[in-house]
Amino acid sequence: MSFLEAMLLALMLTLPFAIYRLVRGPSLPDRVVGLDLITSVAVALAALYALLSGQTAFLDVAIALALFAFLATLGLARYIEHRAHGGD
Amino acid sequence: MLLWLVYILVLGGVFFLFIAAIGVARMPDLYNRMHATSKAGTLGVGLILLAVAVFYQELSVAARALSALAFIILTAPVAAHALGRAAYLAGVKPCEETYMDELAGHYRANHRLESVEKKSPESHP
Numbered sequence: 001m002s003f004l005e006a007m008l009l010a011l012m013l014t015l016p017f018a019i020y021r022l023v024r025g026p027s028l029p030d031r032v033v034g035l036d037l038i039t040s041v042a043v044a045l046a047a048l049y050a051l052l053s054g055q056t057a058f059l060d061v062a063i064a065l066a067l068f069a070f071l072a073t074l075g076l077a078r079y080i081e082h083r084a085h086g087g088d
Numbered sequence: 089m090l091l092w093l094v095y096i097l098v099l100g101g102v103f104f105l106f107i108a109a110i111g112v113a114r115m116p117d118l119y120n121r122m123h124a125t126s127k128a129g130t131l132g133v134g135l136i137l138l139a140v141a142v143f144y145q146e147l148s149v150a151a152r153a154l155s156a157l158a159f160i161i162l163t164a165p166v167a168a169h170a171l172g173r174a175a176y177l178a179g180v181k182p183c184e185e186t187y188m189d190e191l192a193g194h195y196r197a198n199h200r201l202e203s204v205e206k207k208s209p210e211s212h213p
Contacts, residue, residue: 003095007102014109021112021121029175033121036167037112040129044105044136047153048098051140056149059140063156070163077170084178
């Protein structure tokens with residue numbers, strides 16, 4: 001196992017912590033934080049795989065995922081605030 | 089020689105992402121957890137993207153990696169602020185050990201800061 005493969009494996013080991021927070025909660029913003037960390041790790045995994053495989057196209061995957069994560073977090077934050085306001 | 093720099097950057101990135109993951113699982117309340125993910129998580133992803141830019145040493149790859157890095161550095165604070173504000177307004181409580189909540193009593197029911205409204209009373213009739 002090369003060094004980069006070991007790093008890929010170590011990066012995957014961070015996912016259970018984030019999934020624990022996603023499942024456990026207790027509030028909706030806590031779950032959003034867990035989801036945010038999962039997408040951060042996914043961006044890092046895509047970038048690391050671009051190193052490992054020599055396919056630089058995975059960098060585009062990382063960019064698209066980062067964009068998606070930002071929009072998802074903003075949308076969920078808007079939804080949480082809207083819901084707290086009373087839904088008007 | 090440069091490969092060692094790549095390895096150190098990747099190791100640092102994975103280390104900081106691991107810190108963020110442990111923080112998100114073990115911190116006592118939402119605001120502490122957001123502290124862990126938005127700072128350590130951003131630094132971890134940023135170091136790994138920097139490693140990609142150093143490893144390939146091509147303009148097209150470096151431009152893509154650095155633009156992704158810039159995008160993440162610019163958007164992570166915005167997303168964290170939006171989420172923290174939404175959680176505060178939704179009534180998520182800080183942990184028991186918190187001894188100072190400077191926003192307490194400053195937000196009205198309409199989600200406007202009282203101090204902002206006092207400065208410009210005509211802008212929010």
